[in-house]
Amino acid sequence: MKRMHSKLRIDAIFKTVVFFFTCISVIALAAILIFTLLKALPLFKEVNIIEFITSDVWSPSTEQFGIASFVVASILTTILACLIGIPVGLYTAIFISEIAPKKIASFVLFAVEILASIPSVIYGFFGLTVMVPFVQKLFNIRSGTTLFTASLILALMILPTVVSLSTSALKAVPKTIDEGSLALGATKMQTIMKTKIPYAKSGILTSFLLGLGRALGETMAVMLVAGNANMMPQLIPISEAYLNGGRTLTGNIIMELAYASGTHEAALFATGVVLFIFVCLINIIILRVKRKGVAHS
């Protein structure tokens, strides 16, 4: 009786401890959110929100704050990074989970995971000293610090996310699905492309979206190679946009935060809020995809 009682008590204590630690992570999120919003607030006494998002004139010295060009640059680099990184990542995942012999598969997976643990400043430094001169010579342009170079680096950086999550999604597909498809006379390729991938769809999509989130939020590497030009990317022709420098939302914050004060500082925090909204949108989509996946299976 007594032992039973103390067991229950330990159980209760355990629950409290778990609850307490959960609170810490939720409070941390709330604190960051509130802090960023409060710091951004002074801006909107001076500048209208719509103007802040739609104007492409960013000139702190004359108190003009518009981040449209940074939003466009962020979207452009993210899109191209995904266009390059996602196919490469998905095919690598297929190779690892379906085709490669076990030893090679685990080696490739190991290599990709190492890629994930390289600090972003190293990617940036590699980009600046290797990719930037390469891109400049390749296109014979004025400067190799371009949105294209940034997209290449980002593509490399989102690979580990896409590969490792897609691999586990593919590996989680039950053997019976495989066997059923093969038994019906489908080839190995047909089985992978038409049966396994559709089955693992929600996991794979989630890996894409997490990769996309990483590309959008990456700062240091992008800042070093993107050129950070304070101008609206020229969208027609699209090569104009990618072969010129540009500044992303994250780049703008880290560029100028050191010396900013007053309204300028608030504008940088407001840039952070906009970025936060983007990331939230991506996460909402991820939740939806996951829920659909659960309902599907």
Next chain:
Amino acid sequence: MKKIGTILSLCCILVISGCGGRSTSEGITSMIIGGSTSIQPLMESIAETYNEKNDALVSIQGGGSSVGIKGTEDGTFQLGMVSRELKPEEAKQLDQTIIALDGIVVVVHKDNPVDSITMEQLKDIYTGKITNWKNIGGANKEIAVVSREEGSGTRDGFESIVGFSSSDLIRNSDIQNATGSIISDVSVNEHGIGYISLGSLSDSVKVLKIDGVLPSEESVKDGTYKIQRAFLLVQKKGEKQGSELFDFIFSEEGKKLIEAHNYIPVERK
């Protein structure tokens, strides 16, 4: 909240130092200096050493040269840090003391054949009127302009000396937020041109003469090298606060600190 914390801790320090019964010859033990972010790191290390030696409480704040001037005029700061020339109406209100000089050097890629450039050409390059090196005697290559970020003291100094405003900067200019990034950007790009503080110069880039003068400690001191600025401390006319701090800045030890920050020390005037 942060402010309350600061005030509380300041109070504590004041109370504690009061209990120690130290001599508080008025105005010297506690002083706030604010202004130019270019001078801020230098003054922070000066204040640190000075505080230790003299049991003083000199604290340094940023904000920019204009904030330094305004703050000194309205009494927020006892001394203001200013890294540009005072306007005539400001000079009427304030006394200025030059504590150090800084040269800004223009750098290009090592293989760039151009050796010298005029102030006018420099301005035209940075405002986008000259866009090819062949127009100033170089190879037929488009110029890749590299600049510092808004709010940087070096950028502020460069723009005001060369004579253009921030909004006139060529739009496609690369922006880097550190001297090191400017150097690595220019050192790998034969098209590139950038500017950095004289003291941070490295071998991986080539320095341009400005109007025929190569930047050096001597040419900055004798004024023949044009892209230079003085670091000023200003205070309200007639006030004599901080004279011990000035003694320290112009002492051998102070000069060493200034040199350690790669600026050029000057004699007291």
